[in-house]
Amino acid sequence: MYNNHNNARSTNDPVPVIIVGSGLAGLSAAYTALQSGATSVYMFERAAKPGGNSIKASSGINGATTGDDAFFADTIRSAGKRLAETASSEAKVQREHLIKILTERSPQAIGFLSDLGVDLSVVTQLGGHSRARTHRGAGKTPPGVAIVSTLLEKLKTEFGKGKFRLLTGCEVTKLLTTTHSDGAVAVTGVEYKTEAAGVEMLRGPVVFATGGFAGDTHGLLSRYRPDLSGLPSTNEPRPGGHDVLTAVGARLVDMDSVQIHPTGFVDPQNPGARLKFLAAEMLRGEGGILLHEGKRFVNELETRERVSEVIMKLPEAKEEGVLKQWDVRLLLDPGAAKAAEGHISFYVWKGLLKKLKVKDLAETTQKTLREYAEVVSGREGKVDGMGRRAFGHWSLGVKEWDDEAEVCVGRITPIVHFTMGGVAINDHAQVLASELGQEQKPIQGLWAAGEITGAIHGDNRLGGSSLLECVVFGRISGERAALAARDGHG
Ligand SMILES: Cc1cc2nc3c(=O)[nH]c(=O)nc-3n(C[C@H](O)[C@H](O)[C@H](O)COP(=O)(O)OP(=O)(O)OC[C@H]3O[C@@H](n4cnc5c(N)ncnc54)[C@H](O)[C@@H]3O)c2cc1C
Numbered sequence: 351m352y353n354n355h356n357n358a359r360s361t362n363d364p365v366p367v368i369i370v371g372s373g374l375a376g377l378s379a380a381y382t383a384l385q386s387g388a389t390s391v392y393m394f395e396r397a398a399k400p401g402g403n404s405i406k407a408s409s410g411i412n413g414a415t416t417g418d419d420a421f422f423a424d425t426i427r428s429a430g431k432r433l434a435e436t437a438s439s440e441a442k443v444q445r446e447h448l449i450k451i452l453t454e455r456s457p458q459a460i461g462f463l464s465d466l467g468v469d470l471s472v473v474t475q476l477g478g479h480s481r482a483r484t485h486r487g488a489g490k491t492p493p494g495v496a497i498v499s500t501l502l503e504k505l506k507t508e509f510g511k512g513k514f515r516l517l518t519g520c521e522v523t524k525l526l527t528t529t530h531s532d533g534a535v536a537v538t539g540v541e542y543k544t545e546a547a548g549v550e551m552l553r554g555p556v557v558f559a560t561g562g563f564a565g566d567t568h569g570l571l572s573r574y575r576p577d578l579s580g581l582p583s584t585n586e587p588r589p590g591g592h593d594v595l596t597a598v599g600a601r602l603v604d605m606d607s608v609q610i611h612p613t614g615f616v617d618p619q620n621p622g623a624r625l626k627f628l629a630a631e632m633l634r635g636e637g638g639i640l641l642h643e644g645k646r647f648v649n650e651l652e653t654r655e656r657v658s659e660v661i662m663k664l665p666e667a668k669e670e671g672v673l674k675q676w677d678v679r680l681l682l683d684p685g686a687a688k689a690a691e692g693h694i695s696f697y698v699w700k701g702l703l704k705k706l707k708v709k710d711l712a713e714t715t716q717k718t719l720r721e722y723a724e725v726v727s728g729r730e731g732k733v734d735g736m737g738r739r740a741f742g743h744w745s746l747g748v749k750e751w752d753d754e755a756e757v758c759v760g761r762i763t764p765i766v767h768f769t770m771g772g773v774a775i776n777d778h779a780q781v782l783a784s785e786l787g788q789e790q791k792p793i794q795g796l797w798a799a800g801e802i803t804g805a806i807h808g809d810n811r812l813g814g815s816s817l818l819e820c821v822v823f824g825r826i827s828g829e830r831a832a833l834a835a836r837d838g839h840g
Contacts, residue, residue, distance in 0.1 A: 364389040373402030375800025376559035377501040378824030388832035396521040407494030408630040410486035412814035413460030421453040429808025441787030459821040476813035478653040484814035490692040537795035555834040562769035562801035563590030580674040599783040603804035604771035612657035614765030615702040637686025637742030644714030675763040685745030703760040709753040723747025772804035779827035797827035
């Protein structure tokens, strides 16, 4: 089934595992495939450098810690109506099953990365979570960089020469198929193109890990969510890979479920830039608050969907031409800023956050901060009118007021951040040619993991759960593809 002719390897080589995309899902699949005995892995990456959007991840990766049995329930809640109101009970079971795999295997995912040497020792609580379970390192290296660079390094050094081949600047344009006597289509390899060599083919079981389409503004995003055109994005501008999969019968699910992140930094030097830096969610988790015209207007720890929705009901800022943007400030007091030190120094260096003394803030803002400090310190039994109950490391005014204290302030606006929809998969990460809830028809020879897949997050992905799905389903797909390569079939 996997005879190779015109391609990057010779006809007599054992069957390789083919991985499309070098983000965390692809890297996790590659590592696990080699761990599971694959003789070689070929990883195709369209960009000049590996890492995809994974390398940008800044808040961390979720892992339920001992005694935390609420992760499943939190994820179900966050998946919202798409899960709760799924028309058929079979489809609902299918969705819940994927969530169970995601959450139950989260401790092993953290263990997998920690064993490779990634520091994930700091644990914080992000919006929509009922517990602290998002892991990142204690140093200044953001989690995406730490995880991706460690995996790449291990792949290059741990398994022996020639076992892992990363081909950058190589775009997979088509899946090769064969049709069985019962009419079922099976994937037998990929067609890819490089600038130097043109179109080539490689045969073997395929793991598709090409990420989402949040950066495909004028392609898939405008096809599935035309209403979002004009919003800036955190993702690299690039086309989504979904059409390559649907061409062999893959079914898509939840394609209109697109996550808007409430806090993308508006660079004062270039407010009209389309690609924006994310103001990491942990900035709010550690104590940051949001202000419009000097006043709080939302519980900052609500889900991203809710916070974005509230911001987008405020009047739009007019000055950015074709972009849709709002004028909201993110403010961190000294306690919150210290807890987020690694991030803060970078944002200040980039000019996205500015340090200001409390006494130099507008009067309305100062008044808001004083009132908020009373809530945080719980004086006279005060509770937050916005419903916030966890205040991170906020310290300003808790013991005493300090006019000279330095706060960090930056402008933020909602941005397109993540696409919940994608191809339907089963619990073995096989791509399905059947709708959710129907009798499952896995496409032989084809697996998918990471943001390219759908049905796990429903209406809203919890922060930290995307890196997690990359590791959990990347590992499942890598193991399965390795077995298929060994057996010579999908
Ligand atoms: C700024 C930012 C911060 C984030 N922070 C977090 C966080 O803290 N925690 C969290 O859980 N999630 C976070 N996310 C989301 C998360 O990073 C991504 O959803 C996740 O990393 C996607 O991983 P992936 O492996 O599926 O895809 P990607 O990492 O995007 O990798 C896909 C790769 O496939 C390549 N590719 C695409 N098509 C082809 C093709 N046809 N041929 C060859 N190559 C192809 C792309 O060039 C890309 O390199 C963040 C996202 C962004 C943008």
